[in-house]
Amino acid sequence: MTQTATLETQAPKAGYAMDDVRANVDPRPQLESEDYRPAGKLEGKAALVTGGDSGIGAAAAIAFAKEGADVALVYYSSDDDAQAVTGRIRSLGRRALVFKGDVGDEEFCRRTVGGIVDAWGRLDVLVNNAGEQTPQQSILDITQAQLVRTFQTNIFSMFFLVKAALPHLPEGGAIVNTTSVTAYQGSPQLLDYSATKGAITAFTRSLSENEELVSRGIRVNAVAPGPIWTPLNPASYGTDSSKVRHFGEGVPMGRPGQPYELAPAYVFLACDDSSYISGQVIHVNGGTVVNG
Structure with a gap:
């Protein structure tokens, strides 16, 4: 389960286009918007984003960079992404730094x-975004x-990363976790996944009240996505499934x-x-009211 951490600092492959990476997902997930107007909101900061190689994590990492942050990515297997x-x-x-390995391993x-x-002498923002799901009937x-x-x-990964990052987070640092609409609505085919997302919501609320963090001005919040088009969806259900088509x-x-x-x-938090x-x-979920 555990992979060896690797730190890669070499230049990206010449001519390598992000659209090439997502070419096997139709339609291609959109990581950026031409309408986004950065304002230096994270200038001089250093951020760590897990699951930053694709989907929500990649979009957040790119937005952080546009706002002036240096960004370290953690990913599990998708080298090209x-x-x-x-x-x-x-x-x-x-x-940019990139680390390949299993966030479920504390070491x-x-x-x-x-x-x-x-490498950078600091860590200001931790984004716990990595996740996986395996649908079962x-x-x-x-x-x-x-x-x-x-x-x-x-969820174990969030405990591990907060424990590792907390000694380094400065006054006013931020932790942002990715939970899900399934934590509030449930999902009959994603029982274990939904349970972890409920745990993440409780973890976020509980950690935010911890005196060690409060006394240092470290804020803990979360984002609960609804149905967001990422490579996780066709990978979980199959590209031709009714679940994916609709x-x-x-x-x-x-x-x-x-x-x-x-x-x-993520930038705001x-x-x-x-x-x-x-x-x-x-809650960024296309208008669903969850009353939570």
Whole structure:
């Protein structure tokens, strides 16, 4: 389960286009918007984004770079995707680091944070975004191995990374976790995944009230995506499944969101614009009211 951490600082492949990476996902997830207007909200900051090689994590990482942050990415297996995102960050004039490994392993998390601090001398923002899901029709089909794996990746990793990052986060630092609309609505085919997302929401609220963080002005918040079009969806259900063909049609806006539509929420919670906000969840879900 554990992979060796690698720190890569070489230049991206010449001519490597981000559209090439997402070419096998139709339509291609949109990581950026031409209408985005950065304002230096994270100038001089250093951020760590897990699951930053694609989807929501990649969109947040690119937006952070546009706002002036140096960004370190953690990813599990998609080398080309990670290469493309780090290349994009560098093209924006910011520094990028990339670490390959399993966030469900505490030692890997410690090495990753240590590598960032060694390289840059600081860590200001932690985005716990990495996650995985394996749909099952029945609880009887969820094996112990799947259950442990889902919890290790989705929620154990957040404990590991906060433990590693906390000694380095400065006064006014920020932690942003990715939960999900499934934490509030449930999902019959994603029982273990939904359970981890409920745990993430409770973790966010509880950690935000911890005196060690409160006394240092470190804020903890979360984003709860609804149906967002990322490579995770066809990978989970199959490209020809009805679930994928009609993905997102059930929300009031009648469509899935794109990763770039999540990125401003992460920027807001990471920067001083949200200085009086902690323990909260921003719902970016196409208009679904969850009353949570």
